[in-house]
Amino acid sequence: MFKRLLGFLSTDIAIDLGTANTLVFMPKKGIVLDQPTVVAIRQGDAGRSIAAVGTEAKQMLGRTPMGLSAIRPLKDGVIADLEMTEVLLVRFLQKIQHKPVLKQNLRVLVSVPCKATLLERRAIKEAADGAGANEIRLIDRPMAAALGAGLPVDTACGSMIVDIGAGTTEIAVISLLGSVYSDSIRTGGDVLNERIVTYIRRQYGCLIGETTAEHIKQELGMAMVLDEQIPELEVRGRHLSAGVPTAIKVNAQEISTALQEPLRNIVNAIKNALEDMPAELSADIAERGIMLTGGTALLRHLDKFLLQEVGLPVIVAEEPLTCVIRGMGQALAYLDNPAYDSLFVH
16 A cells, blocks of 8 residues: 555655654755654554654654653664554655656665664665665665765775764764774764753752753753853753652753763774774874764764864764765765665665
């Protein structure tokens, strides 16, 4: 049924299926969809049905009544709920349709974490197949991010990319259209949010939700505090012992302290990459620096923190949130070119 419904999408498309957000790219149109990877499910006597997807569903996170739940079908960059991921893709592809045309092949390029297992890759292919794709190709997220950031991936020169998304941090050293080194750790923006929730619960006896933690991270989050004026924010949550709504004030220094452990995990992963790569490529990276992409690259002073910890120049890409999908848009042009075959996952 899904394939009949979506069969008239007669073009190649790229889907950056992220833990927090899903983006879709179409040639000549650019990014045509950018929505949260969230599904709202209504549980009834007849089973579960879909109440909302994307932005509308995200607004329900932590606010749903009995019988309704908002879930994120991807965890740590991979599919946790195959059925809901398929539904999500179907609804998103419906959103970008305009007028029916004769059914032709629909080729879909989907991003995957560089250390995704064969089982996880198969799940992504099954979800795309269920959403109507006739042919599915995969590309590693760091390769796509490097393309989108404008790194010279086709030259005999080492380029290091660190893509910090919601579910994973992807680290790769790329040269001559291939990954010389790649690693993926399950530390990203979601873990930072969890650390904020944990800190506020322990420090203030106050329980906050994921959405509030995300807001705190955006407003106060810093890898290191360099500002003379330390900003504060009033936060509302539920007092754990009294069980009533309460308001507390937190500042950027506290939030920075809460984020140190996951940030150290990212630093250690970068150091491991630098230790394991060939000497010639190390010289290239020492000269060119490390490129940061992904939503968490926007964490204030993260580039300065990594410079201090690693001792190499760190550059935050332009529009880091969309580097992966823009790189995938470029990769669509190479799908039929055997010279660029190494860009894709086989």
